[in-house]
Amino acid sequence: MDETPSHGPDAGDREPADLARAALEPVAGNAVQTLRVADGVASVVLDVAELDRLARDRLEIAVRGALRQVPGVAEVRVAMTAERDPSTAPTPTPAAAQGARTGPRIIAVGSGKGGVGKSTLSTNLAVAMARQGRKVGLVDADIYGPSQPRLLANEGQRPEAQGNKLVPVPSPWGVPLLSMGHLVPPGQAIAWRGPMAGKALGQLIDAEWGDVTDLIVDLPPGTGDVQLSMLQSHKPAGAVIVSTPQDLALMDAMRAIGLFEQAGVPIVGLVENMAGYICPHCGEESDPFGIGGAEAAAKAMGHAFLGRIPLQMSIRVDSDGGRPPAAGEGPVADAFASIARRLSTWLDNQK
Numbered sequence: 450m451d452e453t454p455s456h457g458p459d460a461g462d463r464e465p466a467d468l469a470r471a472a473l474e475p476v477a478g479n480a481v482q483t484l485r486v487a488d489g490v491a492s493v494v495l496d497v498a499e500l501d502r503l504a505r506d507r508l509e510i511a512v513r514g515a516l517r518q519v520p521g522v523a524e525v526r527v528a529m530t531a532e533r534d535p536s537t538a539p540t541p542t543p544a545a546a547q548g549a550r551t552g553p554r555i556i557a558v559g560s561g562k563g564g565v566g567k568s569t570l571s572t573n574l575a576v577a578m579a580r581q582g583r584k585v586g587l588v589d590a591d592i593y594g595p596s597q598p599r600l601l602a603n604e605g606q607r608p609e610a611q612g613n614k615l616v617p618v619p620s621p622w623g624v625p626l627l628s629m630g631h632l633v634p635p636g637q638a639i640a641w642r643g644p645m646a647g648k649a650l651g652q653l654i655d656a657e658w659g660d661v662t663d664l665i666v667d668l669p670p671g672t673g674d675v676q677l678s679m680l681q682s683h684k685p686a687g688a689v690i691v692s693t694p695q696d697l698a699l700m701d702a703m704r705a706i707g708l709f710e711q712a713g714v715p716i717v718g719l720v721e722n723m724a725g726y727i728c729p730h731c732g733e734e735s736d737p738f739g740i741g742g743a744e745a746a747a748k749a750m751g752h753a754f755l756g757r758i759p760l761q762m763s764i765r766v767d768s769d770g771g772r773p774p775a776a777g778e779g780p781v782a783d784a785f786a787s788i789a790r791r792l793s794t795w796l797d798n799q800k
């Protein structure tokens with residue numbers, strides 16, 4: 450019998466997580482980055498950087514098969530970390546790296562896939578935190594499709610340079626912003642390779658931020674070069690992950706979490722966006738993408754749930770019009786304010 454002395458005399462007394470770990474050992478070995486079992490859901494993040502597509506598929510099937518056999522596991526969620534060159538893997542030394550950085554603390558806002566509301570959350574978190582009295586700046590690291598100048602209504606303005614550093618562009622809500630959108634004419638395609646993209650991001654982050662203490666960084670979706678460069682060169686103090694409640698989006702969110710965890714960046718928590726649609730005509734509530742999925746996933750992975758933003762037409766319309774909903778009044782502004790307070794509390798509790 451497979452015994453683990455520190456967890457009881459036989460398998461019947463062992464925790465599902467221990468049993469799951471033991472079941473994964475022969476099929477996945479050191480590909481397992483993180484494993485959590487909670488409320489019958491086993492969530493595993495696999496490092497598949499060196500595997501081709503076929504090998505990944507095989508690994509996923511084997512992992513799912515092994516975990517389904519584990520007593521106490523009713524559902525299996527598998528996420529895989531980025532394709533990358535192992536020699537460029539970030540070194541997990543968060544404390545040392547943070548100590549070495551000068552300038553504002555970075556809070557990365559990430560998601561595994563596009564279109565889930567990462568930019569919307571970044572803008573409104575920054576605006577809500579500024580409203581609560583913090584000195585917050587915003588970096589639009591989505592250098593391939595910058596949207597923040599429009600969302601913060603300072604499109605068309607150009608940052609000045611002070612020495613060899615950029616000076617962020619002010620916005621009407623007290624949140625200074627730097628975005629590639631300020632440097633490249635709108636509509637012009639930017640086709641950079643990884644190292645150039647990393648350099649551009651460096652210029653936006655290592656800018657003249659003045660008295661800004663907290664820098665929200667709106668990452669591009671996914672787990673590619675820009676994210677890696679970000680983690681390696683500009684160690685964030687923490688990461689906020691945004692997802693819709695859908696299963697598929699959550700899988701992607703788990704992938705993003707895997708990337709941050711692998712680099713030793715603490716996860717502040719998850720935000721569920723586009724949950725619960727209230728019809729502007731009849732007032733009836735429906736859930737096009739489901740509801741509660743991100744909260745359940747956060748719980749299953751042992752992370753905090755920071756809050757929920759409803760799916761509401763006014764969010765898109767106001768955002769596109771350069772009026773961040775967090776700057777207004779009402780339930781949507783309150784939802785952003787509550788998430789901002791949670792993030793501030795987390796930041797204040799860091800050394």
Ligand SMILES: Nc1ncnc2c1ncn2[C@@H]1O[C@H](COP(=O)(O)OP(=O)(O)OP(=O)(O)O)[C@@H](O)[C@H]1O
Pocket residue numbers: 560562563564565566567568569570591594596669670722723724758759760761762763764765766768769
């Ligand atoms: N809660 C919401 N209710 C209604 N519309 C929303 C909501 N959140 C975001 N949107 C809209 O959905 C679209 C995508 O949002 P956003 O650009 O913030 O996503 P993203 O994850 O940053 O996307 P990308 O990956 O393209 O950068 C935008 O038009 C935005 O206004």
